[in-house]
Amino acid sequence: MRTAAPGSARGVAAPQCPRFERLLIHCMVFIQQVLKCKPYRKALEGAQPDGPATRAAALAAMTGEVRASLAPRLGEDALEGLCRLLVCDYLPLGEDELTDWQLDAEAWQQQQEVVGSKDKLRPCAESLYATALETCPARCAPAVASMLQEAHQALATAGSDAQAHTAALNVEAAWNAIGLGEYSLYDHVDFRALFAQALLP
Numbered sequence: 403m404r405t406a407a408p409g410s411a412r413g414v415a416a417p418q419c420p421r422f423e424r425l426l427i428h429c430m431v432f433i434q435q436v437l438k439c440k441p442y443r444k445a446l447e448g449a450q451p452d453g454p455a456t457r458a459a460a461l462a463a464m465t466g467e468v469r470a471s472l473a474p475r476l477g478e479d480a481l482e483g484l485c486r487l488l489v490c491d492y493l494p495l496g497e498d499e500l501t502d503w504q505l506d507a508e509a510w511q512q513q514q515e516v517v518g519s520k521d522k523l524r525p526c527a528e529s530l531y532a533t534a535l536e537t538c539p540a541r542c543a544p545a546v547a548s549m550l551q552e553a554h555q556a557l558a559t560a561g562s563d564a565q566a567h568t569a570a571l572n573v574e575a576a577w578n579a580i581g582l583g584e585y586s587l588y589d590h591v592d593f594r595a596l597f598a599q600a601l602l603p
Contacts, residue, residue: 423523430530431520433484437533478541481534485542485579488534489549492527493575499524528582535583543590546583550576551599 495503503510519529535542553576557569580587580596587593 427520427523427526430526434530434533437537478538481538482541482545484534485531485545486549488527488531489546489575489579490572492524493531493578494571495574496524528578531579532582532586535586539583539586539590543583543587546576546579546587547591547596550580550596 499510502513514525517525519525535546550573553569553572557566557573560566560569
């Protein structure tokens with residue numbers, strides 16, 4: 403079971419039920435496809451379609467409808483919350499993954515490199531997170547940097563071995579999120595200051 407990190411959007415642990423996990427994967431894939439759809443993305447960004455006047459007018463009307471429908475669900479606030487949910491609740495390594503890593507770290511790493519984003523929940527969450535961050539970096543990037551700082555603070559103030567274990571997994575998940583979104587984060591995060599604050603004693 404995954405444990406939510408500080409700053410979690412909902413504090414919901416990743417599911418144990420395989421059927422529920424498949425449902426979550428399908429939902430994440432669907433959201434990612436919506437975010438990657440160019441007309442939908444332009445609608446979220448407020449862009450107006452180009453083309454002949456008649457066609458442009460029709461597309462403008464459709465774009466307005468799409469924008470009105472998507473904005474409450476996939477607007478900036480929603481995407482920031484989605485990034486927090488994914489990083490805090492679905493990117494941390496689970497106990498089964500830790501067990502496999504301890505048994506054979508090399509085999510575990512090789513398996514991580516070949517698992518598709520539609521096959522397992524955590525790779526799917528990583529893929530959706532990267533898409534959400536790419537869609538709205540100006541809003542999501544500061545949230546990602548904030549989650550990293552919160553995770554390090556929680557690790558530094560952990561009062562028990564169990565808390566330290568959970569905090570360490572959350573720190574690893576936050577750094578994983580930084581790595582997954584390095585290109586989207588580049589223009590919005592001061593990496594030199596981030597590394598100094600998070601890594602130097």
